[in-house]
């Protein structure tokens with residue numbers, strides 16, 4: 001007779017001690033099953049985590065998603081900006097050439113939007129264009145500047161705006177003398193300069 005494997009005989013042969021052992025032994029398959037189930041569960045969790053990690057990695061980084069838009073009424077902008085800044089940034093005006101404070105400014109540092117403070121240009125990209133306005137051959141990071149077709153004043157140009165607050169910066173032209181071939185022609189009134197500190201200059 002061989003009921004439930006060899007364990008049946010152990011019970012018959014060994015009395016109370018055998019019964020205790022029988023109880024332990026009969027729990028063993030259940031414990032093994034639980035251990036096995038926990039092990040399987042751990043593998044499933046591990047695999048699902050790995051899949052989630054893969055999904056994260058394959059998702060392209062979209063810069064625009066990280067830019068928090070700043071929206072204000074024209075009344076609010078008038079309070080924040082000087083009349084000259086308001087004319088350029090909000091009414092798309094242009095400062096007179098060779099008059100802006102950053103036209104011939106070549107210190108190391110960063111230029112940010114004068115309306116919202118968003119960093120737009122690095123001094124390393126600034127060059128002397130002799131056009132009368134501060135000129136850069138690139139922006140500080142992708143997605144920081146919005147380009148928009150501008151047909152005003154009987155010309156076909158590309159307007160550049162701060163992507164955070166929509167402030168008018170100037171225009172971009174593809175006649176730049178450097179490797180990028182770009183000339184971001186910016187009003188000094190649209191930007192503010194922050195000099196590089198010792199630690200940022202070393203980078």
Ligand SMILES: [Zn+2]
Pocket residue numbers: 113114115116117118162163164165166167
């Ligand atoms: Zn801005």
